[in-house]
Amino acid sequence: MNKTIKHTNLITTILVLTILCFFSACGIKKSMVSPQSSIENEPKIIFLNYNIKKTSNGNKRIQFINKVIADGKLKNTKPNEEGVQGDLVCLQLDKKSNILQRNIVKNPLIKNIEFLDESKSFQRKEIDLDSTQFTIRLQLKPNTKHISIIDFSTFENQGKPLVKTQIH
DSSP states (O other), X not given: OHHHHHHHHHHHHHHXXXXXXXXXHHHHHHHHSOHHXXXXXXXXXXXXXXXXXXXXXXXXXXXXXXXXXXXXXXXXXXXXXXXXXXXXXXXXXXTTOOEEEEEEEOOTTEEEXXXXXXXXXXXXXXXXXXXXXXEEEEEEXXXXXXXXXXXXXXXXXXXXXXXXXXXX
């Protein structure tokens, strides 16, 4: 009878150890996946707000106001358009200043408005502003460290940025 009790105790002990090993193995696998890695891989949208002003010599001066980073993905982003004189080039740069993405920002100092004239027909008018605020909305690349804005006319000659905004 003593052998039967020892045998039952041995089987019970082995069973308990097996169950504990099973549960601890499952727990280890779950803890190895870091919740932070899934958060970092979520797509982000960045909203950058700036003031832009024409200087007396006709150049532009841009001043950073603020930024907002939100989770999300932009719908149907347009392919990069070709810029014209007066437009801005917005660059997402990594820590070594390599270009991750290039976007054209239409000249924020030129506003096109539509209005009804006396004959109730729509008219279009272009207004040339001296200063204004504008917002840039971008799909933020994971490695972006800076956003640089350059005047389109000086971009090809690797001109000096009008403003460089640190992201992280």
